[in-house]
Amino acid sequence: MNKKEMVMDKVRIGIIGSGFMGRTNAETVTRYLEGAELVAVAGGTRAPQLAGEYHVAHEATVPQLLERPDIDAVLISTPHSEHAWQTIHAAEHGKHILLDKPMATTIEDCDRILDAVHKAGVNLMIMFGQRFRICNREARRLIQEGAIGRVTMIQEHILNCGGLASLPSWQSLPENSGTLLAHAVHNIDRIRWFSGQEVSSVAAQVQKDAASGNEVSTMAVFGLSGGSMAMLWESWAIPQPGFPRTASASRVVGETGILDVDAYGELRLGRDGKWSVIARQDAIDWKGKGMLDPVRLEAYRLQHQEFIDSIRNGRAPTVTGQDGRASVEAALAAYRSATEGVTVWLPMGGKSK
Template identity: 35%
Template sequence: MTGVGAFGVGVLGSGFMGRTWSEVAARHTPGTRLVGVAGGRRAAALAADYGVTSYGSLGELAADPAIDLVIVTTPPAGHHDQTVTLARAGKHVLVEKPMAQSVAECAGMVDACEEAGVSLAVVSQHRFRAAPVAAKRLVDEGAIGRVCMVRAIGPEIGFWDTSVTQDEWKLDPAQQTTYASWGAHACDLVRWFVRDEPDLAFALFHQYGPVGPPLRSAMATYRFRGGAMAQVWMSYDIPAPGLGSGLQLQIVGTDGMVELDAYGQVRLGRGEGWEVVFAQPPFDPLDPTSAPRLSAYAAELSDLVGAAAQRRPPLVDGRQGLATTAMLEAAERSARDAVAVPISLAPVSGTG
């Protein structure tokens, strides 16, 4: 660890999430300092905005001894090779979701980091955001009994305007499929709440209308080993006025229910009625400098720094990222082949 009590952080990628994580490392996470940025056409300008080094390549960033940890914000097609390079250079890694494009790539990333003795975490900021954390606390305390059914929905009125964030690569399914982009959040949260691993997936993908990336509406059903069921419904084809925020979950237990809006209220349903137990303060999800938005990212970065210092797994480690990718991969294969697809995984931690 460089400096006195500060982890040196490098950011790989200079798009919207590159700026987000640069802001988090530089100004919102105690114990970290932003050292430099590499990758993408905006790297030099982003580095100049924060007064840090602009590296000409991943190799230059990886070779800098001032950097202890690298946040990978590039398109998922590059995540495997970039993470392996960073691990071999002795850097801890926080990689944006989706972790990679296949389970095999994820396994290679996990192996490389374990062999190098460095920590690997996968971005899942909703596990650190106040509303989902409040809902998880209810579940863990037994407020609704054993979880048996979960539905996660993401109803969006059209695909977002990538010209605003200048991340047009998100329209290219060779770089990132639409289901993998949004489903990485939903599948990770579903596993987190169920506290079990899925063993079967069945899905249908489609698109309605000419505007936006292909296969931008999806319905996927998952069966879990212990008998729980989950439905993940994502669509960027919802007409106005819409159906609420872009990430909502209904968690049904044997003794009650939790209704979660990741950007709004958490409600507990038991007996004769519903009770609001938490309300998320509003924020702009497209503002890369919004403190209320960035608090969840800062909490995840703090967790990784603590994990690296204490030699413990981060709360969302590479094995959990692999499990989420297995859910995405199985659903995409199911939708392509119109068959139910088995999912086989070793148990992973349900903590966090």
């Protein structure tokens, strides 16, 4: 944070990206945040419509939005291959940045982003929204309080039905680097967050969709810096009806207890031979209220408010660019492991292919 920055009365926001997450960002800023206002939208064919619906300005290009002096910060939710140049340009224009995951598609681009925000003295926060869902938050609290002792093992699931056709088509483009980087970086971040350890090694295998040749499933085993270990199973090829409690789930083993974490359901603590329900998230009403259901948006409210508060109070956000880089590096290490048939040790340095 630039020391010359004064506490802001209100942070003026520009949104870059007008798809599913662009609308999520617009709804969150306009309806749920304190100390923030939406000023303009740019990026994507739906940007004019989104700006009109929220009664704010539309800019024809991202550079035009970044040149506006009445914007203090930007929320970037665009195809992954766009993240690096958009974030770097935003920093060069003195804008604080809330950047969707993954941070970038290469380690080199992550480092370029980190250099740019450091030179500009602006805040960079990565959208790891799973940290703000109640079951994950409470699991982290229990771990920090010692409720299960030292974490020794973590099992992560992100299992979905519908195949790659259920995802936006741009996510299957080679330049956007696949579903592990697009989605399972949430799980990698959760491994780091729950364990308090860094990924030190990765051994992985990847299965590809027969029709498109694109990655559709990954299994990976992670060695952690403190001696613990973790496993990730990520797939978009699970037949209906799918497995229960696996859309975003963790099983955490400690020396004295265990946690069963369903980010979209219940958090259960196993200790002294019995289970206890600690927290619960209500089901998201996808058929009725849809993507703007307040239950879904609660995590975004907390996440985005943390970003706004960090700017207004002149401090670093709780989720940093280093967190974003760490998850990207672990995901890229998994890809390399699968391609070369070897265990990959971290750090990989600047080699991301």
